[in-house]
Amino acid sequence: xxYVTATEKDLHEKPNEETVSVLNPYLMQMKADILYHFALxxxxxxxxxxxxxVKFVCVGGSxxxxxxxxxxxxxxxxxxxxxxxxPNICAGTDRYAMYKxxxxxxxxxxxxxxxxxxxxxxxxxxxxxxxxSNVTVIRIGTSGGIGIEPGSVVITNQSVDASFKPQFEQxxxxxxxxxxxxxxxxxxxxxxxxxxxxxxxxxVIGNTMCTLDFYEGQARLxxxxxxxxxxxxxxxxxxxxxxxxxxxxxxxxxxxxxxxISGLRAKDKAFTVLEQxxxxx
Amino acid sequence: xxYVTATEKDLHEKPNEETVSVLNPYLMQMKADILYHFALxxxxxxxxxxxxxVKFVCVGGSxxxxxxxxxxxxxxxxxxxxxxxxPNICAGTDRYAMYKxxxxxxxxxxxxxxxxxxxxxxxxxxxxxxxxSNVTVIRIGTSGGIGIEPGSVVITNQSVDASFKPQFEQxxxxxxxxxxxxxxxxxxxxxxxxxxxxxxxxxVIGNTMCTLDFYEGQARLxxxxxxxxxxxxxxxxxxxxxxxxxxxxxxxxxxxxxxxISGLRAKDKAFTVLEQxxxxx
Numbered sequence: 001x002x003y004v005t006a007t008e009k010d011l012h013e014k015p016n017e018e019t020v021s022v023l024n025p026y027l028m029q030m031k032a033d034i035l036y037h038f039a040l041x042x043x044x045x046x047x048x049x050x051x052x053x054v055k056f057v058c059v060g061g062s063x064x065x066x067x068x069x070x071x072x073x074x075x076x077x078x079x080x081x082x083x084x085x086x087p088n089i090c091a092g093t094d095r096y097a098m099y100k101x102x103x104x105x106x107x108x109x110x111x112x113x114x115x116x117x118x119x120x121x122x123x124x125x126x127x128x129x130x131x132x133s134n135v136t137v138i139r140i141g142t143s144g145g146i147g148i149e150p151g152s153v154v155i156t157n158q159s160v161d162a163s164f165k166p167q168f169e170q171x172x173x174x175x176x177x178x179x180x181x182x183x184x185x186x187x188x189x190x191x192x193x194x195x196x197x198x199x200x201x202x203x204v205i206g207n208t209m210c211t212l213d214f215y216e217g218q219a220r221l222x223x224x225x226x227x228x229x230x231x232x233x234x235x236x237x238x239x240x241x242x243x244x245x246x247x248x249x250x251x252x253x254x255x256x257x258x259x260x261i262s263g264l265r266a267k268d269k270a271f272t273v274l275e276q277x278x279x280x281x
Numbered sequence: 282x283x284y285v286t287a288t289e290k291d292l293h294e295k296p297n298e299e300t301v302s303v304l305n306p307y308l309m310q311m312k313a314d315i316l317y318h319f320a321l322x323x324x325x326x327x328x329x330x331x332x333x334x335v336k337f338v339c340v341g342g343s344x345x346x347x348x349x350x351x352x353x354x355x356x357x358x359x360x361x362x363x364x365x366x367x368p369n370i371c372a373g374t375d376r377y378a379m380y381k382x383x384x385x386x387x388x389x390x391x392x393x394x395x396x397x398x399x400x401x402x403x404x405x406x407x408x409x410x411x412x413x414s415n416v417t418v419i420r421i422g423t424s425g426g427i428g429i430e431p432g433s434v435v436i437t438n439q440s441v442d443a444s445f446k447p448q449f450e451q452x453x454x455x456x457x458x459x460x461x462x463x464x465x466x467x468x469x470x471x472x473x474x475x476x477x478x479x480x481x482x483x484x485v486i487g488n489t490m491c492t493l494d495f496y497e498g499q500a501r502l503x504x505x506x507x508x509x510x511x512x513x514x515x516x517x518x519x520x521x522x523x524x525x526x527x528x529x530x531x532x533x534x535x536x537x538x539x540x541x542i543s544g545l546r547a548k549d550k551a552f553t554v555l556e557q558x559x560x561x562x
Contacts, residue, residue: 022505022506023505023506023507023508024502024503024504024505024506024507025507026502026503026507026511027503027505027507030503033503061376062375062376063375064375094343094344094345095342095343095392110391110392110393110396111376111391111395111396111399112391112393112394112395112396112398112399113393113395113493114392114393114394114395114396114492114493114494114495114498114531115391115392115393115395115396117393117493117494117495117496118392118393118494118495118496120505121495121496121504121505121506122505124505124506125504125505128505161452162452162455163452163455164455170493170494170497170498171442171443171444171492171493171494171498172494172497172498172500172508172509173500173509173513173514173517174443174444174445174517174520211395211452212394212395212398212451212452212493213395213398213399213451213452213453214395214398214399214402215398215399215402216451216453217395217451217452217453219453219454221305221307222305222307222308222311222314223305223402223406224303224304224305224308224401224402224403224405224406224409224539224543225303225304225305225402225405225539225542225543226304226305226306226307226308227304227453228453228454230307232454233454236454236455239455250395258505258506261506262505262506
């Protein structure tokens, strides 16, 4: 196992700080690119005119919540009437839903690392083909809080795995590759400051644990399978709290890793916002 | 790492061969159980009357395809008019969609191991609360074929990981647990026989590789990140073919593992049917 650094980064020259890059030489040689899970393609859609002005991409699990978010942003930015419907750009598929309001793209990613990973590959290619620059990507979602007030918003400092390590393990051609999941600390502070100015909810900066499973992976006692005791669960969650973890969810590690190694990291603007669901845990 | 055997199995007495069991002593003590991602609960819904007659559960990624499948089954079983709409039982959420036609339940599970895993936990609990017996679960989906005719149907003999091992690794309380992903060979033969009788498509019994990633995890050259060469890709796929792998997808390992250790394995009726998508790979 080793951190992927030189090999991938050296595939191309240093990405321009302003634009979104892909780290794939084969993509440059392709005449056409089909983003299967968005039902969009470079031969059927004019990406620069559709998406060239995108500056913010907000992603979250549920299609209906991401539509509600787009309507909210339309109201906030005074771009259109929130009573009007906003078309789903990915209407040709039910894998993901995508809405655009001015410079903001709102996309659903389903649940779990593999589901958001497919979306991120196609999103990065979409931004690249659209020649977008200075793009900030934000993940918004519900999560289970640890030792914090229900309803708090956790701003992820770094994403850690189930062993509390700030890394994302991935299997490529049968070999394990480890990628960093650190996020920009200054940006977390800036966002924390915004939360304090709004002053409507508790905001916390902390580590976010990313798991591959909701029930056993998050030490829940109400799944179909449970082979540990309540005491073992509490010991694990206490150890997580002591490691600086304030919430648990299922997508942040690959989100951080892919932003880190793609052009989106150029401005170090990738971060995760996780809204704690009071129903949860 | 060790196979989970005694510990989990001994949590309860041997499950009755006829009924669906849960392997969680805490669940028995709970007054009410909420299946969050189905928007169903034991206090708000009468599970035995809603689902008690279920004998077959067919699961697949896309909500619209699983609705189309339910309409097809309604026509085949002459249960209702395929022109009529079938209500989505999980209409209270957009995480999953669920349709029922007589003894057949058709459920979407999204993409990837974590997404299907949440659904399977709640499905097993649903069947348990409903006191269902002799249930067969079938996964139907598209996959990338290796060395077979496009359009073939692959019946999974066993699900293997990206290192070609018939196992599913899961992290529970920070520790790695390995579960078996073998499926019933006799059933695969039976299903193969059905395919030959229908005689409308090529049917193959083979190993299915289950990956956590669609692009880099399946050696594709058209993702946003690609750090290997086309030759390395082909060498990997050739090695997979030589290990008996005939297709690649993203859910079969946890599907096999959870059926193996839950009551659904009692009849050894769990298997995966994967329809190859000719568009794929």
